[in-house]
Amino acid sequence: MLATVGQDDIDRLCDRAAQFIASGRLAAARPLMNAIRRLAAPSARIAELSAVLAIQEGELDAARAELDAGIAAWPEHPGLYVQRAGLSRLEGDAAAAAGDAAQAVLLAPGHAHAKALLGTALLDLGRASDACACLAESLAAQPDNTLFRLALSTAQTAGGDPAAARATLREGLERAPGDIACRRTSMLIALQNGEYAEAVALAEAATALGIADALIAGMAGHALSKLGRHQEAASRYAEARELGPDDPYVRHLVAVSGAIPEQGAAPADYVRAVFDGYAPIFDTHLLGLGYRVPGLIRAALLRHSPLARGEPLGPVLDLGCGTGLVAVALLDLPVRPLHGVDLSARMLEQAAAKRLYASLHQADALAHLEADQATYAAILAADMFCYLGDLDPLLAAMRARLAPGGLCVFSAETGPPGEAPRSGWGLGRQGRYHHSPAYIRAAAARAGFAVLELTPEEQRQDFGVPVPGLLAVLRAG
């Protein structure tokens, strides 16, 4: 026990706390941080560490309060701005993030992390070429920083220069062939661009280096099956499954190949597990894969709802809201209040951080509708029907919760051309349910809806391949 506490002791304790936080040992960092606050006078470093810990613990409000007070007390300390910029970015406020990151760069021009944060914030704001400039400087200062490198490649892709992005990643792999994140991203870009042989070569190089990674094996399986090398693809899928047996994303990837038996339906646990594991990267991943549905829903509402006349729309229920992509798409429209429902707690945390929903509920969509007493002007379901087979119960429950004339807008997957169910619905090779337009039309009529639109729409890209589907707009009769 520290009898008398000097600044050296405090510095040592802060160093230990920083180590604990960096290694994810939060249960050790928390009591130590509490002790430091008892033993030491407030300082910029303590405020910064406390905020970092609070962010790691998911206590975002506490972190923000800490940082606001810290910046008021020590306005010259760049680390506080860096942390607040990161927090703002986490909460989806790119403009605030850019402002704080810029302030940190002004205070500490050599701060590579601050510069990189500014770059990513600029990218969020759609300023890809400014972002590239910032990130290139950060990377030049720390060429072995994988996060900087991945961010630069993303900015280059967004700026319409995939060749530069590929060169950035290639250089990263030359510097550190064992960098798994860099290799995964390179493979993903190759797959998105249909360069399957390149993806296979990247995976083979990994194997030669002794890298055994579930995602790399899984993506190699996809690339090989695209090349028609089904035997090799099967063995890569099996390898992926061995390396990541309890990784829901890998399981999903492998289920697609038929290497593990399909369940009769995607059970609630399965859906929850897939998305809980996926939540932090869901937005970037889906948007990066060209997920268009939120935008389609926005356009549909602008065509058919009171929004068309400039009037507000509400209340609105977002079923399977996930991380809140639909809410983001509706951000500037008078859609209030917007309520969200999803099975995955992790997804809901991300949705909550966006602060766009009046309420969020962790529940199964059907169960929630049956328990809910409210009446809605519109009920939306983006990329959710692919986890359901028979749509009758859900459509009936949606109808029951809609005001007369209320809108039901949802997306569905129709399956690839050869596999699309001629009538009714079926489980596709992708492990997702497909519904035929005729079936949806009939089910809508059975539930008491008038069909306003049933438009074929590409849903998103799945490893570079468009996923065919439709957008349905129904009106409660």
Add this chain to the structure above:
Amino acid sequence: MAPRFPPWPAKPEHDGRDQRVAASAKRRRAAIAPAPPDAAQWTAAAATLVASGHLLPALAALGRAHRADPASLDLALRRAELACLAGAPDAELLRLEALTAEHPALPAPLAGRAILLHRLGRNREAAELLEAATALAPEDHRLDALLAGVLARDHRLPAARAAFARALAADPADHELRHDYGVVLLRLHQPQEARRELEAVRAARGDDPQLLCNLANATLCCGSQDEAHDIARQALAAYPATPLAHRTRLNTLPYLPETGAETLRDAARACAATLPRPARPPRFANARDPERKLRLGLLGGLLKTHPVGWLTLAGFECLNPAGFELVGIAPYFPADQLARRFRAAARGWIDPAGKSDTQLAEEIRACGIDILIDLGGYGDTGRMTACAFRPAPVQVKWVGMQTHSTGLPEIDWFLTDRWETPEGFAGFYTERLLEMPDGYVCYTPPADAPEVAPPPMAARGHPTFGCFCNLAKVNARVIAAWSAVLQAVPRSRFILKSHPLVDAEVAARIRAAFGRHGIAPERLELRGPSAHRAFLAEWGDVDIALDTFPYSGGLTTVEALWMGVPTLTLPGQSFCARHSLSHLSNVGLGEWAASDVADYVAQAAARAADPASLAALRAGLRARVRQSPLCDARRFGANLGTALRRAWEDWCRR
């Protein structure tokens, strides 16, 4: 290796004089106002209440004592211990959390919470709290000692080793701490260092069965089989009724050149007879339906990246899910790739940490296990002793210290194959033999194994023999045989690779042993440990693997095959003497078995003299292994299901 606690004082800690002073002070204060009791008085009250069996009031008194002196580590630890005794750990945890909030800079309440969490099986959180406590009080070695104990229990061995070293540097005379440190070193494959620590403990404070058992194992792993056997004999002479003494002997016997199958069976039987077991065997409620879905329990052992994992996992994964479901009854290692596969294949998991054999057996029975498969034996993390309580109606021994018969009358079956236990071998076993149609194991090759290298003989111009086994298996007779091979093949070299060879003393002893047979040191290459992939890659330096005897290679032989290197073996009668024969036969290389030492030497020389055949074999070996029953998980899973079903039907008929 549980964290230890300060003993209860036999009497209140202060002497009579203090009491008198305190009493007079109290009288004086009483004239003004009633004084609250201090920590020592509350502690004394708690001790009295414990002695009279009033545990909850004692706990409350101790809580008051601790509130009066929150910096006391003794009080915090006693609280934790008493809370567990009184069956109220959760409530005490909350109280200690409140105390931490009040005194955030004190390490003692953190340590108390950590020990409670440890007792509740939450070792990871316990270790983190203790790390915070050690940061706050870096000079208090007792916290390092507690941390070391928790880390060791959580199987985080390198971190435990560092914490033990810190604690011991501060208090070199703590023998129990040193003993636990030695065990961690042994588990970390540093037997020579372990041996030094354990011998120091023995010299300082004398023997006990646990110390002798660990010392014998450390000595054995250094390749000193005779000395290890001596220690085991001393243990048995001093503690003849103690199971641990018998286990010590049973651990050393299979490595001695002269040990036969009957000796092993009888020693196992003698050991099993000392185990505690219920007077009457329990009755089972398991439905006697021969066709129903069966629940299998996988007991003990290291269900992870370990021989048990590599040799059993694929078979378990490929059991028909309609016929069998799995429950793991073993520590879980979340960061381990194979452990995660076991977990994914299992329907349930029971953590045996902190449970006695009776408690564990009770839990297994309550879980409705139909067939219990022991995968740990008498090993470090094994719980085979719980089988004596008959937790399941059918009990089977499989991989995991499966050296030979278990000797346990409660183990009904022994999973084997026709090469391990050919016609006429049943008498060497106390169990009935449950024979698999192919080999008795199924190998999961690692996804990142390097490619098979070209024959080193071609580049070097001379053959290289090698053995990558546990040094415990390398006895004097084996070294004599290897030396004879080197004499018979004049320019040949030998690579011996094993963890303890990194130690100069061990390496010198091995060199000297070869030297006594006239082998010059430059013909030997002794290699220490390496990471698994690099280990596999080193088979690229070897033309022919030479097996040990009587304890043959197991996973090592299989891995060598995968890396293109055949093993020449000399099978004996006991189970562990025939592992290599089984694996080689399973891939169609049964002719790589010698009939005696002379034949072993002659075959080694003849095969080394035929580089063309060796090269052809090497080039096709991985494909051959991949296509053989050894790697055919589906076929193995189906056969395993049939065998287990046979054992179950037998019970249903009884």
